[in-house]
Amino acid sequence: MNATVEQLAPVAEQANTPWVVAALYQFREVADPADLRERLINLVQSINLCGTLIVAGEGINGTVAGDRHAIDSINQFLQNEGFDNLEYKESESHEKPFRKMKIKLKKEIVTLGVEVKPRSLVGHYCDPEEWNELISRDDVILIDTRNDYEYKAGTFQGAIDPQTETFREFPDYVRQQLANHKDKKVAMFCTGGIRCEKSTSLLLQEGFKDVYHLKGGILKYLEEMPAEKSLWKGECFVFDGRTAVTHGLQEGINEKCHACGWPTTPEERALPSYEHGVSCIHCIDKTTEQQKEGFRMRQSQIVSAKRKRL
Template identity: 80%
Template sequence: MNATVEQLAPVEQQATTGWVVAALYQFKEVQDAAALKERLLNLVGSINLCGTLIVADEGINGTVAGDRVAIDAVHQFLLDEGFTSMEYKESHSAEKPFRKMKIKLKKEIVTLGVEVKPRDLVGHYLDPKEWNELIARDDVILIDTRNDYEYKAGTFKGAVDPKTETFREFPDYVKKELEQHKDKKIAMFCTGGIRCEKSTSLLLQEGFNEVYHLKGGILKYLEETPADESLWEGECFVFDGRTAVTHGMEEGANIKCHACGWPLVPAEVELPSYEHGVSCVYCINKTTDKQKEGFRMRQSQILAAKRKRL
């Protein structure tokens, strides 16, 4: 398959009723991923949808937002295409969560960089109640398979941070830090479950004995688990305009630094290091004055475009 192919479809402004946000994925053999991409482009060109869908030989992955009609249309389309076992979750956003609609053709629907077989080698799925019981045990190593900035926004009590900047770094973490724990119970989690499909498959492939993962990911856990029964601490970072969500899939208090992408709690926004769209406490010393000036120019252009739409 060729390198990433991307095409954009226009998105009209959403009605004042807000946006339905659908996160979905399924590992499934796709006979002709390029043809599926084209069919998706034909669909999204006729409905009010924004977000990203990734298509590969191994399946589909993505998060999209739109009105009820648009979300139902894309959901039904995928069911008709044979994606009948999707991990599928809906939430809501008051504001438009994505700027555009993108369909991407890639080698992997989530990039691990190591060949695994998530349809054949599968860890033990746990629902939220079973998950709580497992991770409360002393003989379990609990691993957050997400990136460092996602961990910063929130995680499960006692979870290990692999300190990865991308999912591609996870196999190296396994070799360096987990190799000596093959006889231990390993529990892993991620936002929606897709990264854990590959990480559990990787560990089983490497000879680990007991590997568990949270079915449906953090999003499903926060949707189903009452706050007073939850072992989750903080908020769950999401890759859209909401920055993070919390129990009941309510929008959280974190906001995103648009210079570096890290989530910020309200107290960090009040620091002198924070300038909207330009810098925060995590990146102010990592960019030059020239770069910051470029960020300011970009921010002024964004604000001007918003005023023009009003």
């Protein structure tokens, strides 16, 4: 199945009220993903919703934002479709976090590239309190299953960075770097939990015996764990206009470089290498002057479009 994308009309701005941001997923067999996608398209055309939903034969995944009515409408629709055990988290954004609504049809709701059984071959789930106890132990290998730019914004104390650019690279990391540790306790985490559903299934499939993952991911941890008891360091990268969130799911201080996508701190944005929308310390030497001119033109168009909306 080739990926197909439905780009829906730009979503209207909301007046005065924050956007409700809902991150959700569930592994569940979908008999006709294309039909579900079409019915989702029909629904979202009538409500004020933006973001991305991914539909596949193995379930649904995505992050969407809208007013309260829109979020309740999409939830009710999914409940009626049998998605009655969603891993679901809400937060707020004071600015519109996505430009459009996209609904994608894919082979996987999160692309690992290796067939696993996340509904039947699962590791030990840990809630935030159990997680703190687990990762404080000396006999546990703690692995951040996210990508390198996400790790840069923040991670758990003592976590290993696999230095992957995409989740597709994770199976190679397991086989090349972890193969000799199958007798160890391995704890893994990701943003919302979905990548760990697949990574724990993968490790068990590869012969690991004692595998743990943080239920609900970093977002649930930051929502529930008081900052004074937290083992999290930094901010959690999110795939929307906020760039990153911190404890209580409050918006953080990192901002995404729109040239390369990496999070940048206020200190990095004060460097000569930083030009808003054009370059940062992570990409200044990776693009040509012609590309930078293209980025400048794009940034100028974005600024002009925002002024017209004011």
